[in-house]
Structures are given as C-alpha cells and as structure tokens.
Amino acid sequence: MEEKITMSDGTLQVPDFPVIPFIEGDGIGPDIWKASVRVFDAAVEKSYGSKRSVIWKEVLAGEKAFNNNGQWLPPETEAALREYLVGIKGPLTTPVGGGFRSLNVAIRQRLDLYVCLRPVKHFPGIPSPVKRPELIDMVVFRENTEDVYAGLELKAGEEKTSELISFLKEHYGWNIRSDSGIGIKPISKTGSRRLIRAAITYALEQGLPTVTLVHKGNIMKFTEGAFREWGYELAREEFADRIVTWDDIPDGKVPAGKVLVKDVIADAFLQQILTRPAEYDVIATMNLNGDYMSDALAAQVGGIGIAPGANINYETGNAVFEATHGTAPKYAGMDKVNPCSLMLSGKLMFEYMGWKEAAELIDKGITGAIMAKTVTYDFARLMEGAVEVSTSLFADNVIKHMND
Ligand SMILES: NC(=O)C1=CN([C@@H]2O[C@H](COP(=O)(O)OP(=O)(O)OC[C@H]3O[C@@H](n4cnc5c(N)ncnc54)[C@H](OP(=O)(O)O)[C@@H]3O)[C@@H](O)[C@H]2O)C=CC1
Ligand SMILES: O=C(O)CCC(=O)C(=O)O
Numbered sequence: 278m279e280e281k282i283t284m285s286d287g288t289l290q291v292p293d294f295p296v297i298p299f300i301e302g303d304g305i306g307p308d309i310w311k312a313s314v315r316v317f318d319a320a321v322e323k324s325y326g327s328k329r330s331v332i333w334k335e336v337l338a339g340e341k342a343f344n345n346n347g348q349w350l351p352p353e354t355e356a357a358l359r360e361y362l363v364g365i366k367g368p369l370t371t372p373v374g375g376g377f378r379s380l381n382v383a384i385r386q387r388l389d390l391y392v393c394l395r396p397v398k399h400f401p402g403i404p405s406p407v408k409r410p411e412l413i414d415m416v417v418f419r420e421n422t423e424d425v426y427a428g429l430e431l432k433a434g435e436e437k438t439s440e441l442i443s444f445l446k447e448h449y450g451w452n453i454r455s456d457s458g459i460g461i462k463p464i465s466k467t468g469s470r471r472l473i474r475a476a477i478t479y480a481l482e483q484g485l486p487t488v489t490l491v492h493k494g495n496i497m498k499f500t501e502g503a504f505r506e507w508g509y510e511l512a513r514e515e516f517a518d519r520i521v522t523w524d525d526i527p528d529g530k531v532p533a534g535k536v537l538v539k540d541v542i543a544d545a546f547l548q549q550i551l552t553r554p555a556e557y558d559v560i561a562t563m564n565l566n567g568d569y570m571s572d573a574l575a576a577q578v579g580g581i582g583i584a585p586g587a588n589i590n591y592e593t594g595n596a597v598f599e600a601t602h603g604t605a606p607k608y609a610g611m612d613k614v615n616p617c618s619l620m621l622s623g624k625l626m627f628e629y630m631g632w633k634e635a636a637e638l639i640d641k642g643i644t645g646a647i648m649a650k651t652v653t654y655d656f657a658r659l660m661e662g663a664v665e666v667s668t669s670l671f672a673d674n675v676i677k678h679m680n681d
C-alpha cells in the first residue's frame with residue numbers, strides 16, 4: 278500500500294499512504310518527535326479515517342547515526358530524503374569552534390533546499406515580551422545555501438590561511454592581520470533571484486500585501502547590496518504587472534491587488550519589528566540574517582518553542598520540515614520542552630502535501646491546549662494561572678482539543 282510522493286509537471290503528487298522519512302534528532306529531538314508523531318497520526322486519522330495514513334520511515338543522522346555506524350550523516354539518509362521528496366527532522370547538534378560542520382546545513386545544501394521558510398504568528402493566550410504580539414504575522418524566506426553560513430572558512434594560523442592572506446595583500450592590496458581566521462561570503466545572482474522569486478510568488482498566492490528585502494547593503498555592497506539590486510530587478514522583470522515599488526507610487530498608495538516590493542537595512546528592520554511589526558508580511562533575506570531574525574521574531578510571539586520551519590526546493594519538490602530551535606541539550610530526555618515548533622512544522626508539511634484538514638486540526642489542537650492554559654514550562658513560567666505539563670501530556674491535550 279505504501280507509496281512515494283513524486284513530482285510531476287511541477288506539481289507534488291501525494292498518494293494516500295506516503296512514505297515519509299524522519300530524523301529523530303539529538304538532545305530534545307526524541308522527546309519532541311515522540312510527542313509530535315502522535316499528534317500527526319491523530320490529525321490524519323481524525324481527518325481521513327482509514328483512507329489516508331503516513332508510513333513513517335526512520336532514517337538516521339547525528340548522534341544516533343554515529344553510534345550506529347560511525348557516520349554523522351550516512352549516505353542512505355541523504356538518499357532517502359532525496360527519493361521520498363518530503364521529510365521531517367528533529368534538531369541536530371553542531372559543535373562550536375571546531376569539529377564537524379553543521380549536519381542541518383549539509384542536508385539543506387546537498388538537497389539544494391534553497392528556501393528556509395519560517396512563518397511567525399502569535400497564538401492567542403501565549404505570553405509575549407511585546408505589547409501587541411497579535412500584530413506580528415510574517416513569513417521569513419531565508420536563503421538557505423549561501424552566505425558565510427555555507428562554511429567556507431579557514432582557521433587562523435594554518436598554512437592555507439597565510440597563503441590566502443598573502444595572496445589578498447599581493448593582488449588586492451588588502452591588509453588582513455596575519456593571525457586572522459577567514460570566512461567567505463558568497464551571495465550569487467542565481468541564489469538571490471530564486472529565493473526572492475519564491476518569496477514574491479508566495480505573497481501573490483497568499484494575497485499578502487508586501488515583500489521586504491532585508492539586507493545590510495550599505496556596508497556589504499557587492500553581496501547584501503547586490504541581493505537588493507537583484508531582487509528589484511527580478512521583481513520588475515518577472516512580476517511587472519503584479520508588483521509595485523515605492524518609486525512607482527509617488528502618492529504612497531498601493532493599487533488594489535498589487536504587492537509592494539520594498540527593502541530595509543537589517544539593523545533598522547530589527548528595531549522596526551518591535552515598533553512597527555504590522556508593516557511586514559513576507560521577508561526575503563540572506564542566510565545569516567535569516568537565522569538571527571527568525572529567533573528574534575520567534576521571541577516576540579512566545580519563543581523558539583513555537584517556531585516552525587521548512588526547507589524547500591520548489592523545482593524538485595524536495596522539502597525537509599524542522600523546528601527553528603536546536604537540541605536544547607540541558608533538557609534532553611526530560612519530557613519537558615515545548616513540542617509546538619515541531620508540531621507546527623508538521624502542520625506546514627501537511628499544507629505542503631495538500632492535506633489541509635490534518636494541518637488545520639494540528640492548529641486547532643494546539644490553540645485549544647494553549648487556551649486551556651495547560652502548557653509546557655516555557656509558556657507556564659510567563660503565563661498567569663497556567664498548569665505546567667510535560668511534553669507528552671501536552672501532546673495528549675493537543676489531540677484532545679482537536680475535538681473541540
Ligand atoms: N536546525 C537545527 O537542527 C538547529 C540546531 N541547533 C543546534 O542545537 C544545539 C544547541 O543550540 P542552542 O544555541 O542551545 O539553541 P537551542 O535552540 O537548542 O536552545 C536555546 C534555548 O532555547 C529554548 N528552547 C529551545 N527549544 C525549546 C523548546 N522546544 N521548548 C522550549 N524552549 C526551547 C531553551 O531556553 P531556556 O533555557 O530559556 O529554557 C534553550 O535553552 C547547537 O549544537 C546548535 O548548533 C541550533 C539551531 C537549529
Ligand atoms: O545547524 C545548526 O546547528 C544551527 C542552524 C540554525 O541555527 C538554524 O538554521 O536556525
């Protein structure tokens with residue numbers, strides 16, 4: 278009965294019993310996965326009875342993979358994510374300073390999952406450090422394969438690093454201290470255009486009024502500044518009759534049905550998401566900015582315990598869904614943390630698959646559990662009159678509230 282999700286003529290073909298690979302993840306990964314998978318299965322069962330079901334296929338990465346066969350990211354895991362098109366994962370540990378490079382980044386790069394999509398929205402009842410969290414409703418499109426995040430780095434003091442420093446002095450006249458580490462920041466026209474194309478397409482499809490290019494192009498002119506230029510160029514070339522920029526509307530009035538494409542410098546953006554968040558809908562930005570911004574935005578709607586994400590290549594159809602947060606090692610195995618980020622990543626996955634009813638039930642169950650003030654420690658410590666529950670009990674409550 279089990280079948281593969283495929284891509285045909287640019288459209289995802291989802292059978293009723295799709296095989297979906299999952300990576301449990303490190304640290305809190307197993308806690309949140311165990312809770313989330315029950316919620317996913319309940320949402321599908323309540324929506325479609327026996328007509329549809331996900332056939333979960335575990336694939337290994339991170340510590341579980343290393344303990345199994347000495348490989349952090351076995352080739353068969355990459356192959357399964359590629360073959361079955363849609364997958365979901367828990368967080369994976371990346372050592373700081375040295376050691377292996379990020380497995381999370383490796384998965385995104387190897388499958389060319391160039392969009393990191395992170396919606397940020399406030400759920401009623403969730404405590405927030407800002408006065409009007411309900412004004413925050415944004416979707417971040419973060420470029421996922423380039424930037425200093427790609428890991429092109431050389432360590433201070435090594436021979437290759439000294440060679441590069443000498444080369445840069447000799448050929449470019451650049452004076453770089455001899456004890457520097459070096460990182461390369463590639464931002465390509467190709468990478469920028471496909472990311473911004475996806476962001477504008479999303480805004481048009483969802484009827485959202487603005488797309489904002491966020492960059493530090495005044496300082497990093499030929500990388501972040503170029504991202505901005507290429508963004509406007511693409512918008513005018515490919516969406517001429519469906520978008521406007523401020524230059525097109527001297528009166529500042531956006532014609533009905535058109536999307537306003539604008540830009541803002543990254544530091545100003547970070548203060549405006551606190552002071553004037555309602556002015557932002559879809560955000561298109563580069564890899565490192567997008568990483569920082571998604572955690573900052575998550576904090577405004579209750580923290581990274583409720584921050585879902587998706588890594589997508591819209592051409593191949595490949596997608597890996599994952600929470601915005603990491604492995605939170607101090608809570609590993611304690612059945613304590615908030616599983617909402619992974620549950621809502623599953624909601625995004627069902628939306629991507631066209632299983633709208635299951636996606637809606639996940640939202641409904643989470644909303645019900647939060648409104649009943651039965652929440653995990655992170656919300657309980659900020660919410661008056663809340664009852665703190667474990668990860669697994671929270672999942673039980675989410676399933677119960679699907680029937681509200
Ligand atoms: N995509 C991925 O797989 C990612 C992996 N990582 C990796 O994770 C590891 C740990 O990173 P770290 O910087 O500590 O960041 P984490 O996101 O893992 O955790 C930071 C803090 O965020 C809060 N938090 C995180 N997840 C939850 C949750 N589900 N529920 C409630 N609170 C939560 C906790 O806050 P508090 O202490 O206040 O309770 C936690 O201490 C690193 O190796 C990093 O590289 C990081 C990000 C993404
Ligand atoms: O790969 C990692 O360890 C960190 C990634 C991260 O923070 C993110 O993608 O948001």
Ligand SMILES: [Mg+2]
Pocket residue numbers: 568569572601
């Ligand atoms: Mg991050």
